[in-house]
Amino acid sequence: MNRPEKKSFDLYAMTWRLPIIVWQTIFFVGPLLFMVAMSFFVVKNYRMVEAFEFTNWEKMLGRGYFWDSYLLTLGLASLSTVVAMLIAFPAAYALAFKVSDSVRRWAIFLLIIPFFTSYLVRIFSWYVILAESGVVNAILGYVGLGPYTMLNTKFGTLVGYMTLTLPLVVILQTFALSNIDTRLVEAAHNLGCKPFATVWRVVIPLAKTGLIIAALFCFILSFGDFVAPYYLGGSKPPTLPILIIDTTKSGQQWPRAAVVAIMMMVTLFAVAFAALTAAYRKRSRS
Amino acid sequence: MASNNKSSVLTPSRRDVLKYGGAAALSMPFVSRAWAQTVEINMLAWYGHGEPDIVGEFEAANNVKFKPKYYAGGDNMLGLIAQSPAGTYDVILSDAEFVQQLNAAGYIEELNAADYNFDDMLHDDFKKFPGHWDGDKLHSVMVRCGHLGVSYNKNAVTAEEAMSYKCFWKPELKGKVGHFDWHLPSLGMMSLTNGNGAGLWDLDDAKWAAVKETTMSLRPQAGGFFDYGGTFNSLKNGEMQAMCGIGDWITGVLEKDGAPVASVVPKEGGIQWTESYCIGKGSEKQEIVKKFIQYMLSPEGQVKSAQMAAYPGFCITKAGRAKLNEVDKKEAERTGQVDGMPNDPITLIKEGRIHYRDIPKQQSLEDWNDFWSEYKNA
Numbered sequence: 319m320n321r322p323e324k325k326s327f328d329l330y331a332m333t334w335r336l337p338i339i340v341w342q343t344i345f346f347v348g349p350l351l352f353m354v355a356m357s358f359f360v361v362k363n364y365r366m367v368e369a370f371e372f373t374n375w376e377k378m379l380g381r382g383y384f385w386d387s388y389l390l391t392l393g394l395a396s397l398s399t400v401v402a403m404l405i406a407f408p409a410a411y412a413l414a415f416k417v418s419d420s421v422r423r424w425a426i427f428l429l430i431i432p433f434f435t436s437y438l439v440r441i442f443s444w445y446v447i448l449a450e451s452g453v454v455n456a457i458l459g460y461v462g463l464g465p466y467t468m469l470n471t472k473f474g475t476l477v478g479y480m481t482l483t484l485p486l487v488v489i490l491q492t493f494a495l496s497n498i499d500t501r502l503v504e505a506a507h508n509l510g511c512k513p514f515a516t517v518w519r520v521v522i523p524l525a526k527t528g529l530i531i532a533a534l535f536c537f538i539l540s541f542g543d544f545v546a547p548y549y550l551g552g553s554k555p556p557t558l559p560i561l562i563i564d565t566t567k568s569g570q571q572w573p574r575a576a577v578v579a580i581m582m583m584v585t586l587f588a589v590a591f592a593a594l595t596a597a598y599r600k601r602s603r604s
Numbered sequence: 605m606a607s608n609n610k611s612s613v614l615t616p617s618r619r620d621v622l623k624y625g626g627a628a629a630l631s632m633p634f635v636s637r638a639w640a641q642t643v644e645i646n647m648l649a650w651y652g653h654g655e656p657d658i659v660g661e662f663e664a665a666n667n668v669k670f671k672p673k674y675y676a677g678g679d680n681m682l683g684l685i686a687q688s689p690a691g692t693y694d695v696i697l698s699d700a701e702f703v704q705q706l707n708a709a710g711y712i713e714e715l716n717a718a719d720y721n722f723d724d725m726l727h728d729d730f731k732k733f734p735g736h737w738d739g740d741k742l743h744s745v746m747v748r749c750g751h752l753g754v755s756y757n758k759n760a761v762t763a764e765e766a767m768s769y770k771c772f773w774k775p776e777l778k779g780k781v782g783h784f785d786w787h788l789p790s791l792g793m794m795s796l797t798n799g800n801g802a803g804l805w806d807l808d809d810a811k812w813a814a815v816k817e818t819t820m821s822l823r824p825q826a827g828g829f830f831d832y833g834g835t836f837n838s839l840k841n842g843e844m845q846a847m848c849g850i851g852d853w854i855t856g857v858l859e860k861d862g863a864p865v866a867s868v869v870p871k872e873g874g875i876q877w878t879e880s881y882c883i884g885k886g887s888e889k890q891e892i893v894k895k896f897i898q899y900m901l902s903p904e905g906q907v908k909s910a911q912m913a914a915y916p917g918f919c920i921t922k923a924g925r926a927k928l929n930e931v932d933k934k935e936a937e938r939t940g941q942v943d944g945m946p947n948d949p950i951t952l953i954k955e956g957r958i959h960y961r962d963i964p965k966q967q968s969l970e971d972w973n974d975f976w977s978e979y980k981n982a
Contacts, residue, residue: 549833
């Protein structure tokens with residue numbers, strides 16, 4: 319019987335691993351634990367006082383507006399994910415299968431360019447485009463349509479989310495699709511599979527892991543975004559990141575903001591866990 | 605022979621020139637620093653107060669440099685001070701209603717009243733502004749103010765309609781009424797709408813419930829909740845056609861830029877925002893900060909405040925107003941800061957139509973903020 323070989327302590331490997339472990343402990347685990355502790359603190363005269371009270375949890379979770387914000391944020395982030403995935407897929411498909419290597423490289427470079435500029439500036443530029451007196455309504459006006467209110471609506475928020483996530487989703491989907499063995503796609507065609515069925519039954523299952531990770535990134539970024547719902551959605555009604563700002567702005571209630579932040583993190587952990595489980599689950603043979 | 609090779613001061617060798625020249629060049633920064641060290645003044649203020657259009661001249665004349673830290677809202681300011689060690693901020697610009705809390709918490713120094721010319725104030729209330737004095741002890745000096753009321757787009761609301769907060773409920777403005785995202789001014793205006801007048805901050809349970817009901821009835825009209833930038837943009841591009849919670853401090857900037865917007869004090873009354881300077885507790889630069897406050901009260905400082913690029917405010921001294929009328933008559937007339945004009949801010953105060961912004965008397969700020977969150981989510 320072969321016993322698993324007991325690994326000896328490898329100083330060389332540890333030397334390389336240690337920095338990231340130390341970094342994560344100091345800058346992620348430490349603050350996270352502090353945030354959890356802070357949610358039990360109290361605020362007196364605008365100053366946090368160490369305590370262990372459940373008041374903040376009771377106050378935040380006991381209020382209807384918290385749950386309204388929670389469901390709204392969850393709904394908007396899910397919608398953003400679905401829309402981004404649907405818009406991105408044809409573009410990513412074309413980049414992965416239909417264009418030359420050179421075009422693909424240029425396209426990816428162009429998709430990266432938006433990240434060179436400030437997200438806030440990009441969001442403010444939408445004011446000019448989406449305003450009632452803006453570019454879109456001016457064009458619609460020529461064909462006798464509008465004007466439509468797009469700013470300070472959920473549509474505005476969604477446009478903001480797309481600004482943030484769409485280039486990234488296209489890039490991730492392109493990488494996921496590029497890794498597919500094209501011979502399998504050709505085999506499907508040779509066996510009489512229709513183009514749409516090939517995409518649905520061959521391409522998507524083969525790129526499943528990458529596609530789910532793209533969707534997960536889109537959800538995480540949308541769920542935690544403050545800028546789009548505030549500046550393009552008019553904070554009407556507020557999402558959870560706006561609720562955090564509101565809570566800290568008035569009365570310096572950082573402990574209550576910590577409660578909201580923890581609820582957000584728990585949700586993201588749950589979604590990420592479910593998504594990664596689905597991404598790496600092996601297909602059962604029937 | 606050797607003495608022949610020696611260089612003298614009058615006939616330096618090339619090596620001497622390089623050596624002494626290099627030493628002199630390297631020591632210059634230290635000499636100049638020792639000569640005139642620029643003093644850094646840490647300022648905590650609303651946006652704009654530490655910008656060159658306000659402090660530039662003072663900095664140049666006194667060899668100081670302001671390092672501003674900006675906040676939005678009195679709660680935010682208190683929080684920033686509470687989380688900083690004593691002496692962090694040398695000069696603090698506070699909304700007047702928060703001065704009492706700054707003093708109670710021991711965040712500000714006592715001032716010497718004799719250092720400031722209170723006799724020149726345009727209104728008696730400004731000499732002993734509520735909360736700025738503790739008996740005979742002075743803690744803060746008011747430097748500017750402004751009025752909040754109905755802010756509107758002239759193409760959507762008539763001047764006559766704007767004379768009442770009721771215009772916010774106009775059916776044509778559905779989804780077009782914006783809010784400045786701070787509970788105090790908006791809820792204060794709702795209290796005025798309910799006819800609470802001078803008692804707008806002192807609401808018993810029944811009046812508070814009524815204010816909440818009035819506010820909630822405005823929710824279908826609300827088109828968004830904005831910070832300074834958002835308020836500015838949404839009025840400018842016409843997305844919002846009336847705005848609750850602001851006044852000329854925002855529309856004034858747009859109006860000067862040619863936008864068809866204005867602010868008025870309606871018949872139910874308006875709210876005055878008041879900004880005052882305090883010296884931070886433990887500051888080691890109290891003398892120069894005192895000089896700066898005196899400068900802001902001087903005619904030159906008052907004109908700078910009235911013309912401030914970020915947001916204009918009213919002059920509060922007679923000499924300041926006179927100077928403004930002399931150097932910028934147009935701005936003085938636009939804002940009613942001319943003796944005898946019907947919308948002269950001082951006349952409005954004397955007529956009892958202006959109420960100084962305050963904090964709730966019978967509820968906590970938390971109660972108001974909670975309701976504000978509820979309102980936004982409704």
